[in-house]
Amino acid sequence: MAALEIRPYAPQDLDALRRIGEEILADGSVFPFESLQGVLDHWLAPGLHTFVACLDGEVLGSYELGPNRPDRGSHVANAGYMVAQSARGRGVGQAMGEHSLELARSLGYRAMQFNQVVSTNLSAVRLWQRIGFRIVGEVPEAFRHPSLGLVSVYVMYREL
């Protein structure tokens, strides 16, 4: 996807972020949040690096990146990603994933860890594996899936 631009989030992107967040909340099967405010508070928290992926000026996706844990855990990055439903399966997620790995490296992080990849979220699991993450742990029944009930989550990790 040659013309995809990944740039820092700006206040004018808020509406697009809200729309994408609403879609993911309506689905309910991948993020723990149950309110849009919860998503936005997390995504735009002070100290995080938030980026958007745009094609022809339209925001198709976003990611946020920051330390996984404070202080003695802060050399490991954590990140979250979301892509508009209508834009999925075109490489936007992979482009943001690769961009975030480069950003994490440039910020001096040693590794990246995802704490809660819902095990039934196969497109995410496959995507993270494709860009070098491995499943280092599985936490049973850690996510209340709206239709499947209690499902496990993966901890996924890669060195940088």
Ligand SMILES: CC(C)(COP(=O)(O)OP(=O)(O)OC[C@H]1O[C@@H](n2cnc3c(N)ncnc32)[C@H](O)[C@@H]1OP(=O)(O)O)[C@@H](O)C(=O)NCCC(=O)NCCS
């Ligand atoms: C997970 C998520 C970020 C992936 O974003 P995406 O833009 O669809 O990701 P990609 O397009 O890079 O990859 C998705 C699929 O499209 C395929 N694909 C990528 N580019 C393609 C292209 N040009 N043509 C055809 N298929 C393509 C990939 O091979 C992949 O296939 P797979 O799922 O069968 O392995 C997105 O589904 C999402 O926002 N989900 C909800 C939020 C979420 O789950 N976030 C992550 C939580 S851990």
